[in-house]
Amino acid sequence: MVVEISLPDWLSAETLPTHIESIEDRMRFVIALSRRNFENATGGPFAAAVFEEATGKLVAAGVNRVMPCHCSSAHAEVTTLSFAQKRLGTHDLGGTGMPAHQIVVNWRPCTMCMGAVIWSGATSLVIAGSDDSVERITGFDEGPMPHDWQGELEKRGIRVTDNVLYDEAVAVFHAFAASGAVVYNGRGGGAKTSG
Amino acid sequence: MVVEISLPDWLSAETLPTHIESIEDRMRFVIALSRRNFENATGGPFAAAVFEEATGKLVAAGVNRVMPCHCSSAHAEVTTLSFAQKRLGTHDLGGTGMPAHQIVVNWRPCTMCMGAVIWSGATSLVIAGSDDSVERITGFDEGPMPHDWQGELEKRGIRVTDNVLYDEAVAVFHAFAASGAVVYNGRGGGAKTSG
Numbered sequence: 001m002v003v004e005i006s007l008p009d010w011l012s013a014e015t016l017p018t019h020i021e022s023i024e025d026r027m028r029f030v031i032a033l034s035r036r037n038f039e040n041a042t043g044g045p046f047a048a049a050v051f052e053e054a055t056g057k058l059v060a061a062g063v064n065r066v067m068p069c070h071c072s073s074a075h076a077e078v079t080t081l082s083f084a085q086k087r088l089g090t091h092d093l094g095g096t097g098m099p100a101h102q103i104v105v106n107w108r109p110c111t112m113c114m115g116a117v118i119w120s121g122a123t124s125l126v127i128a129g130s131d132d133s134v135e136r137i138t139g140f141d142e143g144p145m146p147h148d149w150q151g152e153l154e155k156r157g158i159r160v161t162d163n164v165l166y167d168e169a170v171a172v173f174h175a176f177a178a179s180g181a182v183v184y185n186g187r188g189g190g191a192k193t194s195g
Numbered sequence: 196m197v198v199e200i201s202l203p204d205w206l207s208a209e210t211l212p213t214h215i216e217s218i219e220d221r222m223r224f225v226i227a228l229s230r231r232n233f234e235n236a237t238g239g240p241f242a243a244a245v246f247e248e249a250t251g252k253l254v255a256a257g258v259n260r261v262m263p264c265h266c267s268s269a270h271a272e273v274t275t276l277s278f279a280q281k282r283l284g285t286h287d288l289g290g291t292g293m294p295a296h297q298i299v300v301n302w303r304p305c306t307m308c309m310g311a312v313i314w315s316g317a318t319s320l321v322i323a324g325s326d327d328s329v330e331r332i333t334g335f336d337e338g339p340m341p342h343d344w345q346g347e348l349e350k351r352g353i354r355v356t357d358n359v360l361y362d363e364a365v366a367v368f369h370a371f372a373a374s375g376a377v378v379y380n381g382r383g384g385g386a387k388t389s390g
Contacts, residue, residue, distance in 0.1 A: 001207070003200040003277040012196070071277050072286045072314040078268045082198040091267045091379065112314060115307025115338050119267040119381040143310050144347035152339035156381070184286065186314040186351070 005065055005074050005082060008042035019056045023126055026051060026104045027164045029061070031128065034076075034106040035172045037063040038181055045138070045176040046106060048080035050093070053102040053124055060084035066184055077105055077113035081120045094121030094157075102126060106169045107134050108162075111143035117158065124159040128169030137173040141185045200260055200269050200277060203237035214251045218321055221246060221299045222359045224256075226323065229271075229301040230367045232258040233376055240333070240371040241271035241301060245279035245288070248297040248319055255279035261379055272300055272308035276315045289316030289352075297321060301364045302329050303357075306338035312353065319354040323364030332368040336380045 006012075011033065020026045026049065033047035044064035051058055062080030066072055081103065085091055093101040100123045108130035109117055117125055130150070134140050146152055150160045201207075206228065215221045221244065228242035239259035246253055257275030261267055276298065280286055288296040295318040303325035304312055312320055325345070329335050341347055345355045 001202070001278070001281070003274070003281055005198040007196070066286050066314075070280050070284055070286045072280060072288075072316065073268065073273045073277055073311050074286075075314075078273075079198070082266050082268055083196070085265050085267060086196070086198055089265055091261050091265050091269075092381070094381070110310055110314075111341070112307050112310025115305055115310060116268050118338055119261075119270075119305075119307060119379075121267065121381050143313055144341035144344065146306070146339035146341050149339065184314075186287065186289070186316050 003071065005069050005071060005079055007062060007065070007083070008037065008040060008068070010036065010040055010042070011061065011063065016058055016061060018058060020051065020058060021056050023161065023164055026056065027106070027126060027128055028168070030104050031106050031165060031168050031172060033061060033063055034169070035175065038176050038179065042068055044140070044184070045172050046076035048076040048103055048105040050080055050084035050122065051102045051104065053100040055099070059101065060087055067182070072184070072186060073112065075110065075113050077103065077109055078116045081116055081122070085120070092121040094123055100124070106172065108142070111145055114145065114149055114153070118153065118156055123157060124161065125153060126161045126164055128164055129166045130162050133170050134173055137170070137177050139183045198266065200264050200266060200274055202257060202260070202278070203232065203235060203263070205231065205235055205237070206256065206258065211253055211256060213253060215246065215253060216251050218356065218359055221251065222301070222321060222323060223363070225299050226301050226360060226363050226367060228256060228258055229364070230370065233371050233374065237263055239335070239379070240367050243271040243275035243298055243300040245275055245317070246297045246299065248295040250294070254296065255282055262377070267379070267381060268307065270305065270308050272298065272304055273311045276311055276317070280315070287316040289318055295319070301367065303337070306340055309340065309344055309348070313348065313351055318352060319356065320348060321356045321359055323359055324361045325357050328365050329368055332365070332372050334378045
């Protein structure tokens with residue numbers, strides 16, 4: 001028996017860009033995936049992509065797959081980092097001789113995904129925002145974070161760039177909340193309907 | 196394309212117990228798997244098992260699979276919770292009408308796995324220990340944890356039982372360190388040889 005995490009059909013079928021130049025365009029791409037994921041009922045409103053930082057080469061793109069894949073760990077970051085590592089054939093995106101890898105996510109990581117980013121070998125994290133908007137607008141719980149989590153990443157050699165296309169990301173969370181979709185929070189209160 | 200996490204052949208081939216009664220015997224089972232995993236070179240010295248808490252029915256057993264599966268998120272807890280969820284066909288081990296589920300692990304979770312336990316729906320966590328033994332003996336980094344992480348789990352309805360067969364668990368870490376096996380720490384310093 002194996003555990004499998006798959007991408008949605010609409011994403012697998014897509015011809016993705018091979019390279020995306022600017023940080024803003026990388027985030028725009030990720031935010032668009034986050035919206036399509038909940039609009040297609042293929043997971044929560046979260047997406048991520050791993051790039052070669054310098055060239056903008058797209059290594060992997062993924063989305064939240066918790067409910068469709070019956071896997072509470074299949075947040076966008078874990079899913080996407082796992083696809084990137086599979087594609088490159090290594091558990092370490094920061095291995096010797098490899099180019100620096102960047103993960104771009106449409107919001108700050110939850111406590112699990114913060115750890116997943118640290119262990120992935122990525123050397124930079126780009127997020128659209130890090131305030132309480134997601135929790136306030138959608139009802140998702142981000143879990144207990146260490147004090148100064150961005151500093152903890154920096155200490156481990158992972159640069160964090162925050163507030164890239166903040167308004168565009170928040171607009172997706174408002175649309176998600178208005179849709180009445182299910183919010184899954186584990187022991188934080190079980191599945192409940194947001195909005 | 197799908198991401199796959201598999202169990203080692205020696206574990207897949209095994210006829211596992213259907214039920215394990217006491218907490219100590221559940222931990223003894225898990226510690227034995229943690230030792231066999233590194234001795235067979237099928238992953239790090241970490242294992243976990245998910246049980247129906249009241250009956251002791253074994254739902255899933257798993258081990259660290261980071262390096263063999265090219266997946267930095269495939270720690271013992273993430274792997275085992277994912278197998279349990281796959282077996283039960285749900286992302287939520289705490290769903291309505293389900294029995295309470297317990298995860299037993301041979302040491303305290305890292306920052307990622309602490310989050311994974313919270314999102315899993317498990318209602319109790321049993322660990323062999325939570326001090327700095329693993330980091331001190333093996334060189335593994337556990338990552339930045341929130342203040343009073345056990346309290347954070349309790350607040351979310353997850354009971355934590357600590358120090359179950361502490362000495363037996365630590366003995367495995369000493370054996371692992373003496374073996375000269377590779378320790379993977381992501382940006383904490385890259386793969387290095389312990390001991």
